[in-house]
Amino acid sequence: MTRQDAEPMHLTESTFTPENTRNILETACGIAGFDAASAVVMRHHTNAVYLLAAQPIVVKIGRPDHHGHIDVVGLVRWLQQQAVPTVSLIDTEQPLHISGCPVTFWRYLDQQNRIVSAADLAEPFAKLHACRAPVPVALPDQQITYTFEAISTAIDNNTILSAQDRAMLHERREQLAEHADNIRWVLPRGPIHGDAHHLNALWDKPNECAVLADWENAAIGPPEWDLATLEVHCRRFGHPADEYDRFATSYGFDIRDWSGYRWLRDLRELRMITTNARKSARGSSTAAEVLRRIEALKANAPIGWNIL
Template identity: 55%
Template structure:
């Protein structure tokens, strides 16, 4: 049975701006002997990602969290590398570090010459899901219960939601929670990526294969979560349907044929909507996209999403 929890109180949205992360980048780079001058901002939403021009290094700055992050990403990646799971390599500097509540990690820069497609993820995810030994560290082990909790926290803490939006999202959470005990998973539980999709993989030109990245959501859980995450991304972000079919063939399982698919699909989409509602500042393109998704949910209309 999956037990779900409401947060005791809303979680305050931390300040996470390019001005703040630029300052963190400067201090972190100096601490490991790297030059941050001219660094290129690649992404600033879930986290901040900078590419250094002085070295083939990417610096990743996570959003501030209350307390220590549940995943020691550096230790996990080193453990996965020892087991031949294809992952983006760490830069050879002392890490991780923490500045102002943000975890900072340094990664090998991989220039990209081709787009990642769904079939590229099949072999790495299959290797990950087939691991039967646990890393020598604690990882979240109650993944679905944690998902319901995080959804509730994000709804409470969002700065862009109206009272009607909150009511709708809470009702959808309650609907899904009421059915949680009925869901029977069929794949062996184990280590999951937690956020497996195209943008969390890069192409490694030297090895001629895709390598997984962004391990902050790693957990012990049901592989079905990773599979439905990719399915949602393929469908909602208009990737060619044939690519997902090829992924299913290569991986050896089509999540859409599993009886619990529609429930897990709706839960995954709700998590994506509410997480982005929490992370988005008012009156921004990200906020407008989240509100558009909520409007489609309210109307019961299938819609394409724009990537955030």
């Protein structure tokens, strides 16, 4: 079962702030019977993620989405049945929907003594991409079409881009769209994570393995999407030069050898830039990073990116 909104006022992109998500946290924990006192913020960007002080529980508050959210709880339970390594849910009624935001409760895994590497993710992603059983929850199944739509929406709905930057990004989107029908996908379609990178995985010390997390962008689509996403993160965010080499060797397929790699790489990076532009407040450090990436895009400069 899913409890419906406990508060009538829905949050928006602009009101998804630590103060407001703290209120959601307290309401959700009150419903679930957990103690929210002294909870600490672990992350507050795409989602608001809190660690409870009284219990080893992580509370994740998703951003408001008027187009709906996927059934992450149902998906994760199914993935566990398919033996896909994933972080575990807490045994409580969830998700809760409060102020337009989905709230879920997860097992806390301490990450102090082990950093997840790309090679650690090869087995989890290979198992995910090998799933052939019907997925019992509704997932988006037009990943590339949706990506182009999301890029356009993000370009037009933000507070940090100049008119010139908007025009340049739209032009780049159109250039990529012109070649979309020529891409030849080579891996079987199936469930994909949608946002595959190191920070969306955790090290499960008791089981000595990496587990996947943050399933909000899961979809049915080409596994190449996940592989290209991880490659972008390895290359852009300062990981060792051989980081992706080791992943590709373990996974058994190197996305960089695929004919559509450069196109998908450029599309994935454009999606990352524009999505972060939409989420960034004018004058913030995240806005400065997005604008720095855009200037490098104009100059075709292969710069490193800072984590947002």
